[in-house]
Amino acid sequence: MPNRTFFWFILPAMTAMILLIALPIVSVLIQSVHIQHEQVLVISESCDPFGCTQVTSIDTEATAKLRAEKPLGRFIGLDTYTDRAHLAFDEISMAWNSSNSMGAFFKRVLNLPLYKALAFTITYTVFVTPLVILFGLAVAVGVNNLPKIVKGPTVFISLLPMIITPLVGSIILFWMVDGDGIIGAMLQRIFEDNSLSLKASPKLTWIMLIVYGVWHHLPFSFIVFYAGLQTVSEDTVEAAMIDGASSWQRMINVVVPHLMPLVIFLLLIQLMDNFRVFEPIIGFSADAHATSLSWIIFNALRESGSPLFSSAGATSMITIVGVVILLVPLLVHTYRGYNKKSN
Amino acid sequence: MTTKAKLRITPLFLISAMLVALWLFLASFPFLWTLWGSFKVQADFFSKADWSNALSGVNTIAQTGSAFTGAGYFGAWVQEEFWKPVTNSSIVIFFTVIISLTIGTLGGYALARSGRRYAFWILMAALVFRAMPHITLVSGYLLPFFEWNVWGLMPTTIIVLVAINQPFTLWMLHSFFLNIPKDMDESAMVDGCTRFQAFWHVIIPVMWPGVITTGLFSFLLAYNDFAVTSMLLSQENETMIPAIAGFLGTVQVEGNVMFAVAAVVSATVPLLFLVMFFQKQIVSGLTTGAVKG
Numbered sequence: 001m002p003n004r005t006f007f008w009f010i011l012p013a014m015t016a017m018i019l020l021i022a023l024p025i026v027s028v029l030i031q032s033v034h035i036q037h038e039q040v041l042v043i044s045e046s047c048d049p050f051g052c053t054q055v056t057s058i059d060t061e062a063t064a065k066l067r068a069e070k071p072l073g074r075f076i077g078l079d080t081y082t083d084r085a086h087l088a089f090d091e092i093s094m095a096w097n098s099s100n101s102m103g104a105f106f107k108r109v110l111n112l113p114l115y116k117a118l119a120f121t122i123t124y125t126v127f128v129t130p131l132v133i134l135f136g137l138a139v140a141v142g143v144n145n146l147p148k149i150v151k152g153p154t155v156f157i158s159l160l161p162m163i164i165t166p167l168v169g170s171i172i173l174f175w176m177v178d179g180d181g182i183i184g185a186m187l188q189r190i191f192e193d194n195s196l197s198l199k200a201s202p203k204l205t206w207i208m209l210i211v212y213g214v215w216h217h218l219p220f221s222f223i224v225f226y227a228g229l230q231t232v233s234e235d236t237v238e239a240a241m242i243d244g245a246s247s248w249q250r251m252i253n254v255v256v257p258h259l260m261p262l263v264i265f266l267l268l269i270q271l272m273d274n275f276r277v278f279e280p281i282i283g284f285s286a287d288a289h290a291t292s293l294s295w296i297i298f299n300a301l302r303e304s305g306s307p308l309f310s311s312a313g314a315t316s317m318i319t320i321v322g323v324v325i326l327l328v329p330l331l332v333h334t335y336r337g338y339n340k341k342s343n
Numbered sequence: 344m345t346t347k348a349k350l351r352i353t354p355l356f357l358i359s360a361m362l363v364a365l366w367l368f369l370a371s372f373p374f375l376w377t378l379w380g381s382f383k384v385q386a387d388f389f390s391k392a393d394w395s396n397a398l399s400g401v402n403t404i405a406q407t408g409s410a411f412t413g414a415g416y417f418g419a420w421v422q423e424e425f426w427k428p429v430t431n432s433s434i435v436i437f438f439t440v441i442i443s444l445t446i447g448t449l450g451g452y453a454l455a456r457s458g459r460r461y462a463f464w465i466l467m468a469a470l471v472f473r474a475m476p477h478i479t480l481v482s483g484y485l486l487p488f489f490e491w492n493v494w495g496l497m498p499t500t501i502i503v504l505v506a507i508n509q510p511f512t513l514w515m516l517h518s519f520f521l522n523i524p525k526d527m528d529e530s531a532m533v534d535g536c537t538r539f540q541a542f543w544h545v546i547i548p549v550m551w552p553g554v555i556t557t558g559l560f561s562f563l564l565a566y567n568d569f570a571v572t573s574m575l576l577s578q579e580n581e582t583m584i585p586a587i588a589g590f591l592g593t594v595q596v597e598g599n600v601m602f603a604v605a606a607v608v609s610a611t612v613p614l615l616f617l618v619m620f621f622q623k624q625i626v627s628g629l630t631t632g633a634v635k636g
Contacts, residue, residue: 001457005538010465013450013509020506021472024483031486048592071490139366142359152622154363157371159618159625164374165567167584168607171591172373175604180389182376182397215369220629227630247355276476279569282588294478294570301482301574309486316479327474331467338463 025320032080032313036073036306037066057306073310080314087318088112114315117291123206124292125274128213133266135214136221137259141251143222144229155226162219170283173212202289209290212280217273221266228262229255268330275326293319374611381608382411385601415605419590425606427579428586432566435497435582439504439565443512444558446505448550451516452542456525466514473510477570480507484575495577503571508561515560518631519553520546556628559621566614583610 001009042059045052082089091112099105109115143154161169176183177198188196198204232255240250278294281287287295293315300312379397380388386402396402400410407414419425454462484503488494527549528541536544566584573585581589587610590603618625 001453001459001538003459006453006457006459006462009453009538009542010450012446013513014465016446016502016506017469017472017509020484020503021475021480021510024480025475027483027487028479031482071486135366138359138362142363142366145356145359146363154367155626156618156622157367159622160374160615161370163563163614163618163625164611165569165584165614167567167569167588168610169373171587171603171607172377172611175389175600176373176376178389180391182394185391185394188391218366219370223626223629227626247353272474278476278478282569294476297476297478297482298570298574301478301485307485309482312482316482319476319479323474323476324471327471330474331470334467334470 028313028316028320030313031072031309032317033075033077033310034073035076035080035310036308037063037070076310080310081318084112085311086114086314088114113291113296114293114318117293117296120206120209120290121275121277121292124210124213124277124290125271127210128217128274129267129270131210131214132217132221132270133263136218136266137225137256137263139218139222140225140229141255143226155223158219158222160219161215162217164216166216166279167283169216170212170280173208173215174284177208199285205284205286205289209277209280209284209286212284213274213277216280217270221270224262224266225259228259232258264333268326268333272323272326272330275322293322374615377604377611378608381415381601381604382413383601384412384414385598388601388604415601416609418599418602419605419609423590423594423602423606425583425586425609428581428583429609431497431576431580432583435501435504435572436562436565438501439508440558440561442501442505443508443561444554447509447512447516447557447561448554449542450509450513452520452546454513454517455520455523456528466517469510469513473514477507477568478574481570481574488575494575495580497576497580500572500575500580500582503575504565504568507571508564511564512557512561515557515628515631516553519557520550523549552624555621556624556631559617559624560628562617563614 041056043054044057045054047053081087084091092109095105095108099108110119139158143151143158146154164172175181177187178184179188179197184196184198187198188194198208236254236258237250240254245253276294277292278298281290281292281295282298287299291299297312297315297319300308300315376397383397383400383403384406386406387396387400390396390402403412404410406412454466480503485494488499493499523546528538528545531541531545532538569584569588572582573588576582576585587603587606590606594600594603
């Protein structure tokens with residue numbers, strides 16, 4: 001295709017992507033090195049469903065004029081990145097110098113908002129990713145062995161947890177694990193503890209979110225493995241059978257190696273997806289015990305009256321760096337695939 | 344695998360069948376439970392004393408005289424005006440899907456037929472763009488949108504969703520067009536068609552299966568989005584999912600949790616029908632890219 005024709009065909013899609021994906025990333029970068037002009041602070045009471053709290057908010061009227069003239073604020077370089085709410089270099093070095101054991105050091109670091117969020121994000125990713133791949137494969141093998149007539153409905157039901165809106169899915173489960181909901185009430189009865197609440201303890205909140213993550217992502221890995229299983233060569237399996245391999249041995253030595261490329265693919269995709277965990281934290285109202293990078297950005301932007309653009313920008317840049325690092329293997333994988341195809 | 348191997352009942356087969364049964368239970372129970380419970384009163388749906396109340400509806404009978412009540416739905420749709428966000432959602436989703444597919448089809452076709460190195464680099468860039476968490480992009484939109492006075496408007500959100508959707512749409516349609524033989528449009532061009540005429544008369548008639556599959560995923564993206572719509576739309580233009588999130592706060596204060604339950608079920612039902620009718624396309628869409636490359 002001549003360059004000219006290509007250009008006109010791709011123009012609308014490229015314009016959309018450059019204007020609304022590439023430029024916003026630049027805009028985020030610029031925001032992160034600026035900070036709003038100092039503002040007039042007022043103490044006010046904000047009420048949400050969980051009670052009233054005193055918050056310091058910004059007197060918009062007094063600062064509106066200044067900010068209308070220069071909405072971006074003033075340049076401060078990388079200060080936002082290094083302050084307490086973000087990478088917190090000073091706090092970390094202080095914690096390092098004053099803590100006498102590694103445990104105490106980590107405890108202090110994990111109290112810093114960004115590191116707290118990173119700790120949850122990484123824990124979530126590390127648990128959900130392998131569990132999704134393992135259970136997805138197990139379910140796919142199980143479904144593949146079922147009689148043909150029940151396969152369709154099985155796939156239909158299996159798709160539901162993934163197709164459901166993440167926020168809605170987490171709200172549905174949240175109601176069930178509520179102290180008065182079916183799962184929550186049952187757990188209370190089993191452990192004979194009426195005050196047991198999955199929401200109250202950080203550990204249980206994390207487990208709840210991880211269980212949700214596995215529930216939500218399992219269908220994707222199931223479908224991918226299920227499709228992969230249809231391409232397993234019957235001859236190889238039969239040959240292994242004639243050689244006396246048990247069904248377990250056939251599974252480990254024939255089927256799993258055949259599916260290995262899919263495992264890698266899922267691993268790369270899942271790592272990236274789980275790193276972005278966001279909606280379940282809102283749906284489960286879990287932010288007291290579990291936050292993620294995406295949630296920090298959301299929270300900064302939602303700050304009553306005046307979004308914290310510079311903080312959101314800095315966290316966004318840190319998130320983007322994280323995503324790009326996780327993306328490198330996938331890019332290399334795609335690049336190799338392309339070179340193989342074109343040669 | 345051979346049919347014989349499939350039908351032999353071994354302990355391993357039993358274990359795997361049980362695992363599938365357990366999974367099906369876990370996958371469907373939350374939906375069935377919430378759907379059933381949405382027709383009860385709060386005292387039944389959140390019954391600490393006895394979970395079977397939610398099945399039989401003891402309190403629902405006591406309060407309303409019948410085992411099922413549509414009070415939650417009435418409260419959500421009429422009292423809380425849930426129909427407004429639903430209308431807004433329909434508009435946003437409709438235009439997002441149509442525009443995404445139009446510009447995505449053109450771009451995907453060009454990428455599939457170009458064969459030059461820069462086309463590949465565009466696809467790589469799309470892969471990077473696709474990985475960006477939506478909320479990070481939103482933090483880049485807000486300030487300029489406030490400045491240009493386009494914040495809160497539906498067209499703005501539609502254009503943003505179209506753009507966010509483009510990387511995925513381009514990848515999917517590109518791999519779909521690769522499967523349509525080059526000879527088809529090239530022979531049309533030998534016969535004197537321009538590239539666009541060849542695309543219009545030869546490719547469009549055969550591209551619908553791929554476009555429908557891609558369209559389903561664009562639909563799901565727009566339907567399920569929370570990060571973009573909750574940050575970019577004003578109160579009166581609010582769509583369904585942010586409305587549900589907003590609901591959650593207000594109804595809990597007023598003791599109308601069942602309104603939120605009804606709204607959540609209302610937002611889920613269209614997806615159930617979508618999967619029912621388009622199961623095959625969704626499965627094939629999910630596996631493109633994974634199984635082939």
